[in-house]
Amino acid sequence: MSKDATAVSHKLLVQGGFIRQLSSGRYSMLPLGYKVSKKIEQVIREEVEKTGAQELIVPTLHPIELWQQANRDKKFGSAMMRVKDRNESEFTLGATAEVVMLDLVKQFNVSYKDLPINIYQFSQKFRDEARPTGGLLRTREFVMKDGYSFHKDEEDLKITYQKYWDAYLAIAKKLDINTFPVESDSGAIGGSVSHEFMVEADVGEDTVAICSCGYAANLEKVKFVKGNININDNLKPLQEVDAVRGTTMEDGVKLHGLPLNLQIKDVMYVDENGRYILAIIRGDYMVNETKLKNLVLSNELRHATEEEIREILHSEPGFISPVNIRKNADKKVELIIATDDSLRTVKNCYGGSNKKNIDMLNINIDRDYQPDFEGDIAAANEGDICFTCQKQKLHLIKAVEFGNIFNIGYVYSDPMEGNFIDQDNLPKKMYMGSYGIGIGRALAIIVETHNDDKGIIWPKSVTPYQVHLIGLELTDETTNKSATSLYEKLKSSGIDVLFDDRTDSSAGEKFAVADLLGIPIRIVVSKRSLSQNGFEYKLRTEKESEVLNTNQLIKKILTFYK
Ligand SMILES: [Zn+2]
Numbered sequence: 001m002s003k004d005a006t007a008v009s010h011k012l013l014v015q016g017g018f019i020r021q022l023s024s025g026r027y028s029m030l031p032l033g034y035k036v037s038k039k040i041e042q043v044i045r046e047e048v049e050k051t052g053a054q055e056l057i058v059p060t061l062h063p064i065e066l067w068q069q070a071n072r073d074k075k076f077g078s079a080m081m082r083v084k085d086r087n088e089s090e091f092t093l094g095a096t097a098e099v100v101m102l103d104l105v106k107q108f109n110v111s112y113k114d115l116p117i118n119i120y121q122f123s124q125k126f127r128d129e130a131r132p133t134g135g136l137l138r139t140r141e142f143v144m145k146d147g148y149s150f151h152k153d154e155e156d157l158k159i160t161y162q163k164y165w166d167a168y169l170a171i172a173k174k175l176d177i178n179t180f181p182v183e184s185d186s187g188a189i190g191g192s193v194s195h196e197f198m199v200e201a202d203v204g205e206d207t208v209a210i211c212s213c214g215y216a217a218n219l220e221k222v223k224f225v226k227g228n229i230n231i232n233d234n235l236k237p238l239q240e241v242d243a244v245r246g247t248t249m250e251d252g253v254k255l256h257g258l259p260l261n262l263q264i265k266d267v268m269y270v271d272e273n274g275r276y277i278l279a280i281i282r283g284d285y286m287v288n289e290t291k292l293k294n295l296v297l298s299n300e301l302r303h304a305t306e307e308e309i310r311e312i313l314h315s316e317p318g319f320i321s322p323v324n325i326r327k328n329a330d331k332k333v334e335l336i337i338a339t340d341d342s343l344r345t346v347k348n349c350y351g352g353s354n355k356k357n358i359d360m361l362n363i364n365i366d367r368d369y370q371p372d373f374e375g376d377i378a379a380a381n382e383g384d385i386c387f388t389c390q391k392q393k394l395h396l397i398k399a400v401e402f403g404n405i406f407n408i409g410y411v412y413s414d415p416m417e418g419n420f421i422d423q424d425n426l427p428k429k430m431y432m433g434s435y436g437i438g439i440g441r442a443l444a445i446i447v448e449t450h451n452d453d454k455g456i457i458w459p460k461s462v463t464p465y466q467v468h469l470i471g472l473e474l475t476d477e478t479t480n481k482s483a484t485s486l487y488e489k490l491k492s493s494g495i496d497v498l499f500d501d502r503t504d505s506s507a508g509e510k511f512a513v514a515d516l517l518g519i520p521i522r523i524v525v526s527k528r529s530l531s532q533n534g535f536e537y538k539l540r541t542e543k544e545s546e547v548l549n550t551n552q553l554i555k556k557i558l559t560f561y562k
Contacts, residue, residue: 006134006203007133007134007135007137007203007444007448008203008447008448008451009134009135009136009137009203009443009444009445009447009448009451010134010135010136010137010444011135012447012451012455012456012516013033013135013136013443013444013447013456014135015455015516016032016455016456016516016517016518017030017032018030018032018033018036018464019033019135019136024132024140025129025132025138025139025140025141026139026140026141027135027136027139027440029440032464032517033443033464035464035465036443036446036458036462036463036464037143037439037440037443039461039462039463039464040175040439040442040443040446040462041122041143041145041439043171043174043175043461043462044145044171044437044439045122045145047167047168047170047171047174048120048145048147048164048167048171048435050163050167050170051118051147051160051163051164051167052116052118052160052163053118053119053120053147053149054118054119054120055119055120055121055122056119056120056121057121057122057123058094058097058100058101058104058121058123059094059100060093060094060123060124060126061083061091061092061093061094062091062092062093062094062097062099062100063089063090063091064082064090064091064092066099066100066103066416067080067092067099069099069415069416070098070099070411070412070415070416071415072098072099072412073092074272074299075299076095077299077300078128078130079095079127079128079129080092080095080128081093081095081126081127081128093126094123094124094125094126095125095126095127096125096144096146096434096436097121097123097146097148098148098408098411098412098432098434099412099416101119101148102148102150102412102413102416102418102430102432103416105117105119105150105418105430106416106417106418106419109421110150110420110421110430111420111421111422112152112420112421112422112423114420115150115151115152115156115420115430116149116150116151116152116156116157116159116160117149117150118147118148118149118150118160119147119148119149120145120146120147120148120435121145121146122143122144122145122439123143123144123146124141124142124143125141125142125143125144125146125438126140126141127140128140133205134203134205134444135444136440136441136443136444137203137205137400137441137444137445137448138205138441139440142438142439142440142441143438143439143440144436144437144438144439145435145436145437145439146434146435146436147164147434147435147436148432148433148434148435149432149433149434149435150418150420150430150431150432151430151431151432151433152420152422152428152430152431153431154407154409154431156431157407157431157432157433160433161405161407161433164405164433164435165181165195165405168181168197168402168403168405168437169197171403171437172197172402174461175442175446175459175461175462176446176449176450176459176461177199177402177442177445177446177449178199178200178449179197179198179199179402179403180197180198180210180216181195181196181197181198181216182195182196182197182198182208182210182216182217182218182221183195183216183217183218183221183222184196184217184218184220184221184404193407194404194405194406194407195404195405196218196401196403196404197401197402197403197404197405198216198399198400198401198402199399199400199401199402199445199448199449200397200398200399201398201399201400201445201448201449202398203398203400203448204397204398204399204400205398205400206218206219206398206399206400206401207219207396207397207398207399208396208397208398208399209222209224209380209384209394209395209396210394210395210396210397211386211388211389211392211393211394211395212392213386213388213389213391213392215386215387215388215389219288219379219380219396220288220290220291220294221291222380222394223376223387223388224378224380224384224385224386224387224394225384225385225386225387225390226282226285226341226342226345226378227345227385228345229259229261229262229282229345229346230262230346230347230348231344231345231346231347233347233348234347235347235348235362235364235367236348236361236362237362238323238360238361238362238363238364238367238368239360239361239362240353240358240359240360240361241358241359241360241361242357242358242359243255243256243319243357243358243359244357245357245359246318247317247318247319248318249263249265249283252283252350252351252359253283255359256350256359256361258350260283260284261282261283261284261346262283262346262348262349262350263282263283263349263350263351264280264281264282264283264321264322264343264349264350264351264363265280265281265282265283265285265286265287265351266278266279266280266320266321266322266351266352267279267280267281267287267303268303268304268308268309268313268315268320269289269292269298269301269302269303269304270301270302270303270304270308271293271296271298271299271300271301272298272299272300273298273334274333274334275296275298275333275334275335275336276304276308276312276313276329276333276334276335276336277292277296277298277301277335277336277338278320278322278325278335278336278337278338279292279338279340279377280322280337280338280339280340280343281339281340281342281343281377281378282340282342282343282345282346282378285340285342285378285379286378286379287340287377287378287379288377288378288379288380289301291375291376291377291378291379292338292377295338295373295375295376295377296336296338296372296373312329312330312333313325313328313329313330313333313335313354314328314329314330314354315328315329315352315354316352316354316355316356318352319352319353319354319355319356319357319358319359320352320354321351321352321353321354321360321363321369322337322339322363322368322369322371323353323354323360323363323368323369324354325337325354325369328354336372336373337369337370337371337372337373338371338372338373338374338375338377339365339371339373339374339375340374340375340376340377340378341374341375341376342378343365344365347364348361348362348363348364349362349363349364350362350363351363380394380396381396382394382395382396400441400445400448401441402437402441402442402445403435403436403437403438403442404435404436404437405433405434405435406433406434406435407433408432408433408434409431409432410429410431410432411432412432413429413430413431413432414429417429418430418432443462446458446459446462450518451518454512454515454516455515455516455517455518456516456517456518457518457520457540457541458518458519458520458540460520460560460561463518463519463520464498464517464519465496465497465498465519466495466496466497466519466520466521466557466561467490467495467496467497467498467519467521467522467523467557468497468498468500468514468517468519468521468522468523469483469486469487469490469497469498469499469500469523469525470500470507470510470511470514470522470523470524470525471483471484471499471500471501471525471526472507472510472524472525472526472527473526473527474501474503475503476527478530479525479526479527479530482525482530483499483501483525484501486523486525486535486550486553487499487501489550489554490553490554490557493554493557493558494558495554495557495558498517498519500513500514507526514540515540518540519540520539520540520541520560521537521538521539521540521557521560522536522537522538522539522540522545523535523536523537523538523553524536524538524545529547532547533547533549534547534548534549534550534552534553535547535548535549535550535553537553537556
């Protein structure tokens, strides 16, 4: 096990022999882990089919041209795995399958009568994550249930979207996972409205903002109130002042003796198309880069270097200002000013002047600079006021994503000409949705939320076996016979039994393994139990055991799993 096994699920799954790492972010599912995976798949299958979805499977290697048609190769960027075949044709190892599913549906020249189409698969997905972590929580290769729906319009999508929403809640309930949907950014999949089904967990890499009014959103989407600071003040004349100071926000506060929330924070980015993007925001907030990307429609952002700021934009690091920067910058570069709406809550701000050691006072939006894009690009903080109820404070919690549903719209059908023939005999674009659940991730979440200091405690629905049968002192012929006979009887009653018939392990060792593996029911056959005319029955969650005869046992087990 790697030294960075900090997630409980990672440790327990390796110790219990459920998984083994092949290379970073790639795990083999051993027989125990595979059994659990298959059960999770079955739970998902049963509920997803209730949405009207039909299961199929498409190839793992996708022709790169399909991804290029939809411009998705750029969106996925370096997370995409590329391979070439013997003819030098380029493919990508499927990270998600929107383009392939749309291409498939297109081949049937569908009409409005065929819609909606709702299809899904379980298949291996590949994402070249920079930092795979937490065992099965973030891997580079995993099985995913990915569903896709095709509609005549958004109204029709909403019906299927709601069915998937209900299905996900039903799946989570069966898996005994406590999940809550949050509004989220669609990320590389694309689209407008999306929801992630999150599970609160300390090991979580995502932060989610929740409010007691019921609102919940990913940090990349969360809306909060940016209170007015001095909105009724009159505009004062713009003024340049000497400012021999350092380059931090605090240096500005100290020098001018003015509050941080009147300072303008400037962050200069460069996107994948070489556009310079000056993000500006009220001094007490930070820029959320995903919100910024969505506002200015960039896929990737990096900070501009000091050289670029000086030589191309003719500004000065630490003294950047939206005022006049466009005038100063090289004419050959595209420069965009993206403004957070918090700058509407303040008047007479202060900040740099694009010149070293000179600041400006009384900077005002519209009068002194004009944004190209204006919107919410601020990162939420613990205690910010919820925008939905305008009253309660937002609470930030750590969470793991269990599943997601995307309202994709025309992101793929537009560039790929994914059309259907409508009632008026004219081609129209299909409206799409997509729906994912990672199986390994779900398995890890179950373990994260179902364990104690001794090991895993599986929910009934996905336990690898129904009963963990332990035989003690099996070198004794009578005991051995009784144990083997019980094993056969349980099996012939349709009960799935793991039989620990090892003769080289102590009772203590066998009990510890049973606790680690976490099968809900443990049965012990020993000289002692036989002297009481039965077998010891104990639940993984309880301390006390009872002695039952064969018929009582079978009845009890079948009732437990009913
Ligand atoms: Zn609220």
